[in-house]
Amino acid sequence: MDALLTLAVTRLADAVRLARNGPTKRTVSPTGAVKDLNRMQRRDLLLLAACYDNNREYSPTRRFSELRKALGFPTWKTWWDLILGVVITLVTVLLVLKFGES
Numbered sequence: 001m002d003a004l005l006t007l008a009v010t011r012l013a014d015a016v017r018l019a020r021n022g023p024t025k026r027t028v029s030p031t032g033a034v035k036d037l038n039r040m041q042r043r044d045l046l047l048l049a050a051c052y053d054n055n056r057e058y059s060p061t062r063r064f065s066e067l068r069k070a071l072g073f074p075t076w077k078t079w080w081d082l083i084l085g086v087v088i089t090l091v092t093v094l095l096v097l098k099f100g101e102s
Contacts, residue, residue, distance in 0.1 A: 009051075010054050016067060
């Protein structure tokens, strides 16, 4: 099962990545199908690629980054909770320092 998933996901991820750069002889051109995917389906495809994409042409980080860009899956939303937590902590510390008793 793992071997089948590795072959299928690697081929699909390569097709999506190559289709982003323009149609070539090697691609099946899944760009129309990629545009129809909702956010959860794009996330699932990224998860499958993280586990089973075994293309040895590029580094894993580069492969994943290119696939994420090709799917149009932004990552700034993943940092939102962290940024919000840091901002609230800084504001709380500043308010305590300004209005707290010495």
